[in-house]
Amino acid sequence: TVREFEARWERKLWLSCLAVESWAFRERRARQQRGEVERTTGEGVVVTEQEVFAEGRRRREMAALKRELYGGGVGVEGKLAGDPEWDDVVPVVLEEPEGALAAIAYPAEYAEAMAYLRAVMQAKEYSPRCLRLTEHIIAMNPAHYTVWLYRASIVFALQLPIPDEIAWLNGVALANLKNYQIWHHRHLLVENYFPTIAGDPDAIAAFAASERDFLRQILAEDTKNYHVWSYRSYLVGKLGLFGSAEELQAIEAMIDDDVRNNSAWSHRFFLVFSNPAHATPGVAATEPDPKVPQAVVDREVAYAEDKIRLAPQNQSGWNYLRGVLVKGGRKLATVEEFASEFVTGLGQGDGGEDVLSTHALDLLAEIYAEKGDKEMADLSLRRLGQKWDRIRVGYWEWRRKCLETPA
Template identity: 50%
Template structure:
């Protein structure tokens, strides 16, 4: 794109730009481009006058195009939109390609949340989030924003749950999708009610099926362990399931290090220290030696009173 300058723009002839002042001897002066430095000089001058205008919106759009991480510029743009009572749907239309051009930028999502909050409607947001996740299925900012949408607009729906299933089916190792499913089902208490037994059994069956597809995938194992902990149910069924993938007495029949980890915990709770040590030894020496120090530390804990592995 061609560079844009303001010193010869008649629209800005009344403004004297304010240069950045880093002091006489800055330790680490940043080498800004002339285009960016000039644009920021005009924005500082506009901010000093508390100017909220259409030309300021154009200026902030220009600066964001040069540096989308400048938080102050986003804040001033939001204040300008509010002061002008601007069309916020147009702002969302501008934000869409901007977000796609800056996939890892946090400020964009904070600004979007502010705009959607003022609009009071999540219309179209799910479709746009899907577009973003096509570019990066584990984008933290996008998933965090989706959780905010769910919480803000009460989207604890069958449709939202089905969407997590589609994401997990696409990639059973997508830990972000598993986390979002947990958030929907168990993560936020609603009206003080506990999750009913039908839902718990449904989730257990669902996650067990996912584990059978990929036994070495940690995300569903964490989800399954979380269910048993959250619902305070006996770990006997969890142990039975883990034994499908690991037997400490048959090292050649072990298909999941995560199952061994589960068994180590359960055996420790049952005070079967020898069995727990076998599981931890197998993890340290054969199935996860890169974390041998951690597994050996867990084994030391077994000989301390009232400490689980």
């Protein structure tokens, strides 16, 4: 209609006016960069913060008018294109091949940000605005590993305080629990930061305490997060926390809270039996280590037994107990009396037989086999398949056949 045409013409006219004002701003800033002076006062040209703010608002209005009049476009009317700070950057727009079989429909804001990221990465620019750009992209796609690597390069190039970056990273990690790139970035930060505190035991202790506090927070959200536990193992080795009473107490608290937390049990085993103070280099976790003090083995056997009594059918404690015996070079028979606490009246039928833990009966079968008592070993395995763990009857029958095979 005529009215719609007039309204559109008015918007186009207003857009032209804004474009002239925007051109005047860019020209004035160019004069400032060239060091020119004002013609009326003779003083140097200065672009004020108010003028920059007004230009940003002007560009947003222009972008809205362009979208209304002509439609949008990546890297032309977006958030960054409307920011005077990015005027000197020509975005590198990703162009999909014509007829691409699986073209990705990126959101316009993300596509624009990536276009600017490609440009600054090609220019090898490491600046505060690039750091802010990575934060902007990470907020949209926290799994973009290239952005994380570029962010680390910026942090190191600008020599920014690592604790500040870690503090920012904590919030991102809590919001993205299953993200691996976050923990790789944290690893790189610690590698860069540690040499600066390596000679200061107090600084190491303070950093370890702050990391332990954060790990407590994130594990409270996801107690068995593989990335977090992997990082925790790395941190123990990097900061030399094998002998840390605080680290051991923290893990004991987690096991007390959930005795079935296999991740916490695994970390305790690493903490105790990978300690350089009493671990032979090169000895695998599943191999005996004569360097481990028997007092440590006694302590860990007692610890495992105490926790098993709390939840006899929890496999974590039994696996830990087996691992401790292997490390200490002890036979399984050394815990026969303990395992027998959970099995009574074996072979006496349903009326007299009681098994509180199938793991205990499984261990007893191995103990009997170790002692050469194949009859009791066979009985233990048979009752597991017939009564106490029937869902795995095929496995227990296979174990029985193994008794007949010479070792």
